[in-house]
Amino acid sequence: MAKEVLLVLSTFGNxxxxxxxxxxxxxxxxxxxxxxxxxxxxIYRWEEKVETATEVLVLIKTTSDRYPALEARIKxxxxxxxxxxxAFRAHDGLPGYLRWVEAC
Numbered sequence: 318m319a320k321e322v323l324l325v326l327s328t329f330g331n332x333x334x335x336x337x338x339x340x341x342x343x344x345x346x347x348x349x350x351x352x353x354x355x356x357x358x359x360i361y362r363w364e365e366k367v368e369t370a371t372e373v374l375v376l377i378k379t380t381s382d383r384y385p386a387l388e389a390r391i392k393x394x395x396x397x398x399x400x401x402x403x404a405f406r407a408h409d410g411l412p413g414y415l416r417w418v419e420a421c
Contacts, residue, residue: 322407322418323384325377327391328359329401335373338394342377347387349421352376378418381406 325348329335332355339351362369380385384404391402397406405417 318417321381322415323379323381323404324407325379325384325387325402325404326345327375327377327395328357329375329400330370330372330396332373334396335375338391339375339377341394342387342390346421347383347390348377348379349418350378362391370418380419 329338332353335353339348339353343352351373352375354376355363357372357374359370359372372392377387391400
């Protein structure tokens, strides 16, 4: 089966944790690239209350064959009880960029 490129989203409570996890994911070859986007506002329901928090969003570029290990690693490194981990298939993209993600 051919590798599919995935875009994985996760949020963190602070930039230091997001950067630390991002660097480890790239160093461990679970991700080709991780973008760290600071200071997003999240509004969500948790334990029957509506919460608001400033979080850091990360955009992780990886492949479908690396995804299970990536998900497990995020869960192991993340400080949240239930971290956000959402994966989307890249159906289209610049062919050279998609090949680069697959090769990393």
